[in-house]
Amino acid sequence: MTTTRTPATSGPGVARTPGELRSALAGAGRLALVPTMGALHEGHRSLMRLARAEADTVVVSVFVNPLQFGPGEDLDRYPRDLPGDVRQCAEEGVDVVFAPDTATMYPREQMITVDAGTMGERLEGASRPGHFTGVLTVVAKLFHLVRPDLAVFGEKDAQQIALVRRMTADLNLPVRIVGAPLLRDPDGLAASSRNAYLSARERESALALPRALSAGRAAADRGPDAVRAAARAVLDGAARAIPPIALDYLALVDTATFDEVGADHTGQACLAVAARVGSTRLIDNVTVRLAAADIGGTPEGDSS
Known part of the structure; x- marks a missing residue:
């Protein structure tokens, strides 16, 4: 006992x-x-x-x-x-x-x-x-x-x-x-021990990561390709920032297998990103709910 x-x-x-x-x-x-x-x-x-x-x-x-x-x-x-x-x-x-x-x-x-x-x-x-x-x-x-x-x-x-x-x-x-659930700092950056490495200017650049994920999630009702394109557009802009973000990967994957999802995928998926800001490598993700275009989608899973 x-x-x-x-x-x-x-x-x-x-x-x-x-x-x-x-x-x-x-x-x-x-x-x-x-x-x-x-x-x-x-x-x-x-x-x-x-x-x-x-x-x-x-x-x-x-x-x-x-x-x-x-x-x-x-x-x-x-x-x-x-x-x-x-x-x-x-x-x-x-x-x-x-x-x-x-x-x-x-x-x-x-x-x-x-x-x-x-x-x-x-x-x-x-x-x-x-x-x-x-x-x-x-x-x-x-x-x-x-x-x-x-x-x-x-x-x-x-x-x-x-x-x-x-x-x-x-x-x-x-x-x-x-x-x-993923916890975010008040400015939206995913809480991480490595955030302590960031200078003030690097942190400002790093905020492109949650912005990219939010943009991708907002496009969920238009399908996987639209999700990727919306997120990448934000990250492409961040690559030209000072200091720039150096993208490692942006992927939309099955939450159980982490295989990339196809253009016809519906249901839950994970939009994941990794990038360097200065010498600091950061990761972030958001869960999206993908649905057929004529049904519409209800994004979920972000805790920002």
């Missing part, structure tokens, strides 16, 4: 090893995990609130996972602030912060990994080879260590959450995956 906990009031316990984690989770009841790489912001806090509403005990993991960073990416400069992260977790009633170091998570060379398959080779996977293998491997390890009943992921990383859902289904992992 487990003991139902009340949310932590004096701050979460911080566990740094699997043994400390097991001790901290004794009598946990229904357990929710929020996996993060730290540098927490309001978007992460919205995940914690969703987890808090669904579980007796909430664990937030804070681990900058080197396995998902490729050569030349921002592993070394990725923001780290564990004391600040713990304070934010305390304010959201988190029970345990699991903050292992790299040697704890990868005590030897990681020979066995979780292959993300062809779905992991598209969009983010094409731009960042091996990224999703690193993501799925660390998520699988966290699921094994924490043993959550549910795990909460942000829908800003749409391809990531789709792959995590597929992994849990394909490997029969007993974890329910909960998607939390």
Whole structure:
């Protein structure tokens, strides 16, 4: 028999090893995990609130996972602030912060990994080879260590959450995956730890990303080609801005497979974009509802 906990009031316990984690989770009841790489912001806090509403005990993991960073990416400069992260977790009633170091998570060379398959080779996977293998491997390890009943992921990383859902289904992992709506800053930019890298002028240029997605969503009743064209028109203009946006990809894809949708596709689709502003790479997405032109469409899924 487990003991139902009340949310932590004096701050979460911080566990740094699997043994400390097991001790901290004794009598946990229904357990929710929020996996993060730290540098927490309001978007992460919205995940914690969703987890808090669904579980007796909430664990937030804070681990900058080197396995998902490729050569030349921002592993070394990725923001780290564990004391600040713990304070934010305390304010959201988190029970345990699991903050292992790299040697704890990868005590030897990681020979066995979780292959993300062809779905992991598209969009983010094409731009960042091996990224999703690193993501799925660390998520699988966290699921094994924490043993959550549910795990909460942000829908800003749409391809990531789709792959995590597929992994849990394909490997029969007993974890329910909960998607939390994408959260935006007041100016419309998707909340992200990497927003801290942007200068004021770069941030102004970056606002073309949510504008492009909104333009694409507004064209949903005219079909997939119109959605892509409307979004691209905004991004073409942003490429001439100072500083310019350098587009990585713009894609309209099936939400389950991340295959590009055809011109006759109806129903739900994900309009996803990735671009660089200065040295900072940003991603964003919006869900659109595509319908035949004579029926009309009802866009949905944006949380801006």
